[in-house]
Amino acid sequence: MRGNLFAVAVNLIVLTVRSHRLHVLLIERGEQPFLGEWALPGGFVQPDEDLVHTGTRLLREETGDPTGDAVVGHLEQLGSYADPSRDPRGRVLSVAYLALVPDLPEPTPGSDAAASAWRPVDEVGPLAFDHEQLLADGVERARSKIEYTTLAASFCPPEFTVTELRRVYEAVWRSELDPRNFQRKVTSTDGFLVPTPTLVTGGRGRPPRLFRRGPATVLHPPMLRESHRVNRNGDAPEQ
Amino acid sequence: MRGNLFAVAVNLIVLTVRSHRLHVLLIERGEQPFLGEWALPGGFVQPDEDLVHTGTRLLREETGDPTGDAVVGHLEQLGSYADPSRDPRGRVLSVAYLALVPDLPEPTPGSDAAASAWRPVDEVGPLAFDHEQLLADGVERARSKIEYTTLAASFCPPEFTVTELRRVYEAVWRSELDPRNFQRKVTSTDGFLVPTPTLVTGGRGRPPRLFRRGPATVLHPPMLRESHRVNRNGDAPEQ
DNA sequence: TCAAAAGTGTTTCACATACACCCATGT
DNA sequence: ACATGGGTGTATGTGAAACACTTTTGA
Numbered sequence: 230m231r232g233n234l235f236a237v238a239v240n241l242i243v244l245t246v247r248s249h250r251l252h253v254l255l256i257e258r259g260e261q262p263f264l265g266e267w268a269l270p271g272g273f274v275q276p277d278e279d280l281v282h283t284g285t286r287l288l289r290e291e292t293g294d295p296t297g298d299a300v301v302g303h304l305e306q307l308g309s310y311a312d313p314s315r316d317p318r319g320r321v322l323s324v325a326y327l328a329l330v331p332d333l334p335e336p337t338p339g340s341d342a343a344a345s346a347w348r349p350v351d352e353v354g355p356l357a358f359d360h361e362q363l364l365a366d367g368v369e370r371a372r373s374k375i376e377y378t379t380l381a382a383s384f385c386p387p388e389f390t391v392t393e394l395r396r397v398y399e400a401v402w403r404s405e406l407d408p409r410n411f412q413r414k415v416t417s418t419d420g421f422l423v424p425t426p427t428l429v430t431g432g433r434g435r436p437p438r439l440f441r442r443g444p445a446t447v448l449h450p451p452m453l454r455e456s457h458r459v460n461r462n463g464d465a466p467e468q
Numbered sequence: 469m470r471g472n473l474f475a476v477a478v479n480l481i482v483l484t485v486r487s488h489r490l491h492v493l494l495i496e497r498g499e500q501p502f503l504g505e506w507a508l509p510g511g512f513v514q515p516d517e518d519l520v521h522t523g524t525r526l527l528r529e530e531t532g533d534p535t536g537d538a539v540v541g542h543l544e545q546l547g548s549y550a551d552p553s554r555d556p557r558g559r560v561l562s563v564a565y566l567a568l569v570p571d572l573p574e575p576t577p578g579s580d581a582a583a584s585a586w587r588p589v590d591e592v593g594p595l596a597f598d599h600e601q602l603l604a605d606g607v608e609r610a611r612s613k614i615e616y617t618t619l620a621a622s623f624c625p626p627e628f629t630v631t632e633l634r635r636v637y638e639a640v641w642r643s644e645l646d647p648r649n650f651q652r653k654v655t656s657t658d659g660f661l662v663p664t665p666t667l668v669t670g671g672r673g674r675p676p677r678l679f680r681r682g683p684a685t686v687l688h689p690p691m692l693r694e695s696h697r698v699n700r701n702g703d704a705p706e707q
Numbered sequence: 708t709c710a711a712a713a714g715t716g717t718t719t720c721a722c723a724t725a726c727a728c729c730c731a732t733g734t
Numbered sequence: 735a736c737a738t739g740g741g742t743g744t745a746t747g748t749g750a751a752a753c754a755c756t757t758t759t760g761a
Contacts, residue, residue: 233515234473237550237561276472276559277552309548309563311476313516320515322476322561324548392740410724412741428731434739435731450722631713649751651714667758673712674758692750 235311235322239283240271240360241291242307242367243328246384246400250349251371253364254291255356256342262317263357267348269364270339271323280306284326291345292330293337302330303383307367315359323358327367329383351403372401377451379421382442388425390437391415402454414452420445474550474561478522479510479599480530481546481606482567485623485639489588490610492603493530494595495581501556502596506587508603509578510562519545523565530584531569532576541569542622546606554598562597566606568622590642611640616690618660621681627664629676630654641693653691659684 243254255267270291274283284304307325315321338345350368355361375381375398382389384397395411415421420443428436482493494506509530513522523543546564554560577584589607594600614620614637621628623636634650654660661679669675 233513235476235513235561237474237476274472274474274550279552280548280550306547308545309519311513311519311563313518322474324550390740407725408739409726409741414723416741430732432739433733433737435741437740453723629713646751646753647712648714648753653750655714669759671712672710672760674714676713689749 233320235320236318237274238271238321238323239274239280239287240269240323240325240363241284241287241328242269242325242364243288243291243330244350244367244371244384245330245332245347246397247332247347249396249400251351251368251400252347253350253353253368254336255346255348255353256291256338257344257346258341258357259338259343260341265343266357267354268357269325269360270342270345272339272341274324280324281326284328287339288326288328288330290339291336291342292333294333301383301387302328303380304328307363307370310359310363312359323363325363325367327370329371329380331384331386375401375452376454377448379442379445379448381452382421385442388427388439388441390429390439391422392437394422394440398452404454418445418448419443421448472559474559475557476513477510477560477562478513478519478526479508479562479564479602480523480526480567481508481564481603482527482530482569483589483606483610483623484569484571484586485636486571486586488635488639490590490607490639490642491586492589492592492607493575494585494587494592495530495577496583496585497580497596498577498582499580504582505596506593507596508564508599509581509584511578511580513563519563520565523567526578527565527567527569529578530575530581531572533572540622540626541567542619543567546602546609549598549602551598562602564602564606566609568610568619570623570625614640614691615693616687618681618684618687620691621660624681627666627678627680629668629678630661631676633661633679637691643693657684657687658682660687 241254245252254270256270258264258266258268270287272283272287274280281304288304305327307327309322309324311322313320336345336347350364353364356364381394381397381401385393391412392408394415395406395408398406422440423443425439425441427439429439430436480493484491493509495509497503497505497507509526511522511526513519520543527543544566546566548561548563550561552559575584575586589603592603595603620633620636620640624632630651631647633654634645634647637645659682662682664678664680666678667675668678
């Protein structure tokens with residue numbers, strides 16, 4: 230068997246929405262290399278562990294939720310990164326996993342972390358390794374996937390209002406959506422939202438209804454970030 | 469550094485369209501394990517090689533195009549597979565790359581292959597390792613990406629007709645598209661197709677115009693596989 | 708002259724946008 | 735009463751679907 234050997238790590242891009250802004254879970258490294266610097270949480274794949282198993286194990290560790298019951302969110306593989314110079318210790322391939330979770334309590338640092346915290350994705354400074362690239366790719370994946378899937382609900386608690394769901398879209402896309410058209414769009418898409426009998430009182434205006442996630446996973450037609458009329462095709466229009 | 473070590477391979481899902489059907493490039497293994505069985509082409513990542521470099525190197529080797537000039541197609545990372553039992557030799561992580569290429573001449577087998585051939589994707593039998601899974605994931609990625617990108621043109625030669633492009637969509641999606649609406653759609657999307665002065669004579673009807681790829685990479689709005697009216701949301705509609 | 712394939716015009720319908728308007732609550 | 739946010743109704747525009755029709759070639 231030719232080829233040299235790699236250590237294989239899994240890194241998590243754990244995204245959530247807190248106070249109307251998209252946040253990512255970061256740790257302060259407690260070991261070399263990059264000791265004291267901020268990084269994405271992660272760890273090595275153990276013997277007899279599959280990648281997705283490593284991902285869920287790390288997600289439970291870093292969110293401080295050993296049973297996994299509280300994290301009802303979404304976990305998917307994002308991609309692998311193996312630039313020969315990405316880790317000073319040697320050849321390390323990192324498989325990035327993207328996690329979308331509801332707003333959780335403050336995280337408890339994992340074993341190799343000095344501290345951990347939620348940080349707004351547009352205020353993240355330099356990160357260890359190539360983790361800025363991983364984070365950028367993860368945010369981009371999240372932004373595009375909520376267009377044509379129902380994954381935005383993964384950022385919400387089990388029961389939520391239409392406005393809470395709209396705040397998720399607005400936070401991830403950093404854009405404003407018309408509340409009235411959004412309401413009609415999500416409530417008229419079969420299988421997206423299941424109404425509950427509960428109305429939330431205590432707020433200022435008319436009490437909103439609570440919804441649960443429905444069985445639908447894709448959105449046809451997709452949710453649109455903005456008008457179709459802008460030319461997103463990049464360069465000079467032809468003819 | 470905890471965690472055990474992996475061999476890291478890159479496997480290619482090379483797709484093309486031949487005689488109106490989607491084909492994949494397969495090799496007959498010339499080494500153990502799985503000697504004599506069909507598999508996806510691949511090879512190990514060499515020292516100081518990045519993943520995408522391994523992918524392009526292998527693509528040139530397997531297509532018999534050492535300069536890479538003929539393969540003007542598309543190469544992107546699909547995902548990584550690392551089930552502990554996927555390779556009897558031990559712990560091997562495979563990074564799958566998806567390649568979309570124009571119809572090429574018959575391939576020349578790479579170093580570790582006894583033979584290689586283009587096979588229709590819906591007539592592929594059992595494959596070595598977990599390569600059936602890789603192939604299914606690659607075909608699914610190709611099917612969805614040509615909806616909202618201009619990547620279908622990667623299956624075409626540098627100059628092609630609108631009908632040739634439509635045959636690509638029909639082969640990948642195994643569906644029929646209205647030639648007249650397709651024509652208007654692709655020619656009116658800014659930056660997708662650039663007309664050339666050339667008309668192709670020799671066919672039976674009115675000579676079609678040749679086009680080249682334009683600078684556009686995304687399709688807004690997307691190409692639709694079939695009518696919007698069918699409910700693709702899966703399960704029982706709510707409320 | 709006819710068949711065949713390329714390409715255009717037109718009607719209809721789905722749905723996004725924009726926004727007027729009503730509903731139900733806290734203060 | 736009134737402000738505030740939830741939710742519905744409706745006019746307008748864009749683009750997909752369906753298909754009649756014209757154009758341009760080979761046989």
